[in-house]
Amino acid sequence: MSSSPHFKPSVSKLVLAHDYLIQMGGAERVVASMLRRQPNLPLYTSAVREDSLLPEFQGADLRVSWMQRLPRITTCFKRYFPLYPQAFRSFGVIEAEAAWVSASAFAKCMRFSPSTASVLYCHSPTRFLWECDTYLRSEIRSKLRRGVVRTMVPALRGLDRSATSKFDVVVANSQAVKRRIRNNYQVEAKVIHPPVDLQRFTARQQSVGDYHLVLSRLVGYKAIDRAVAAFSAMGKRLVIIxxxxxxxxxRAMAGPTVEFLGKVTDEEVNHWVASCRALVFPGEEDFGIAPVEVQAAGRPVIAFGKGGALETVVEGETGCFFHDPAPEALAEAVRRCESIEWQPARIIQNAQRFSEEEFHRQTLRLIAEVTADKAARRAERVGVSTSSMRRTAVGSYSSPHDLA
Structure with missing residues (x-):
């Protein structure tokens, strides 16, 4: 792992970047999938929590900024939010044929040479800037601190919008995020759904248990409180991982039928997924990888009817929606779900649309096209045949093993 404010990398065919590797959620699994296909790609990031890294990041070529040396960076990383743009700029101008940047915050502030074909994979417009009131209420208890953050928002919005506009192509992970990118950045994004490890949880021939399941980080915007309130009121068993x-x-608001297991291993999660009545997905998510993973194991999903779930769950075939955020609406969806005789084979079939193979096919093709177009424009300026340049660039990214 390299850490230097003046790090000068050699020219690479493709480089990766991501906001930070501190909490391992859905966005980090997308980056891990890129490295699983080609472990030698350099990955730029602001800071790393080494004791929680996914296997793909352990031993990877991580290029880490000076923020790694800040006090309590792995536990208080959100408090340092004004520093992230400068941290990514401190890497200097990166020389590469192509760059793929994964961001829901400030990794998009990376700088690349004019000849670099740059692709931004946007998990969401930066939440605390563009959903300011909702995000700050759930993340910052102090009114004084919320007020201080709000004074910085206008300038950071301008920086965020400017950084986004500099990419050759912006990709959204869902139609819902595409709409928010258009509204916030005035950029028309393409859509490539994130890769889902369909083998993470396996379908098993075993009886269905007496519980519903939540798989989520426990943060305010995930709206887990809707599920806790609904199941506490119903007196039904809910397991939260x-x-x-x-x-x-x-925990303070939960009734006796709601259990909190904290962080558990994938093997333990697999056990809980296999026998759950359904996954409960109570918040509006940009995409939501957990519902697809659970469907790949043949189990249905009860989801709030907004955001990415509308693209991954089929009403009455692979799950049920509730459209009112009130706990009573979720309770009604639970009862409706319990009345349906689910067909695991159909549920598994739906999940196959979001395989890693499909993600990489679309992503590699897009990188190739952007690289070819960039090379062709350079060639036009010097009088070289553009058709031959496009053929060469597209061919060079035909396989993930050609990206190192």
Whole structure:
């Protein structure tokens, strides 16, 4: 792992970047999938929590900024938010044929040479800037601190919008995010759904248990409190796997039928997924990888009817929606779900649309096209045949093993 404010990398065919590797959620699994296909790609990031890294990041070529040396960076990383743009700029101008940047915050502030074909994979417009009131209420308890953050928002919005506009292509992970990118950045994005490890949880021939399941980080915007309130009121068993800053509040409001297991291994999660009545997905998510993973194991999903879930769950075939955020609406969806005789084969079939193979096919093709177009424009300026340049660039990214 390299850490230097003046790090000068050699020219690469493709480089990666991501906001930070501190909490391992859905966005980090997307980056891990890129490295699983080609472990030698350099990955630029602001800071790393080494004891929680996914296997793909362990031993990877991580280029880490000076923020790694800040006090309590792995536990208080959100408090340092004004520093992230400068941290990514401190890498200097990166020389590469192509760059793929994964961001929901400030990794998009990376700088690349004019000849670099740059692709931004946007998990979401930066939440605390563009959903300011909702995000700050759930993340910052102090009114004084919320007020201080709000004074910085206008300038950071301008920086965020400017950084986004500099990419050759912006990709959204869902139609819902595409709409928000258009509204916030005035950029028309393409859509490539994130890769889902369809083998993470396996379908098993075993009886269905007496519980519903939540798999989520416990943070305010995930709206886990809707599920806690609904199941506490119904007196039905709900098992919650995950940890986060909203945990104490959720435990305080939970009834005796709601269980919190915290962080568990994938093997343990697999056990809980295999026998659950359904996954409960109570918040509006940009995409939502957990619902697809659970469907790949043949189990249905009860989801709030907004955001990415509308693209991954089929009403009455692979799950049920509730459209009112009130706990009573979720309770009604639970009862409706329990009345349906689910067909695991159909549920598994739906999940296949979001395979890693499909993600990489679309992503590699897009990188190739952007690289070819960039090379052709350079060639036009010097009088070289553009058709031959496009053929060469597209061919060079025909396989993930050609990206190193």
């Amino acid at each position: 995950g940890e986060g800053p909203d945990g104490p509040r959720l």
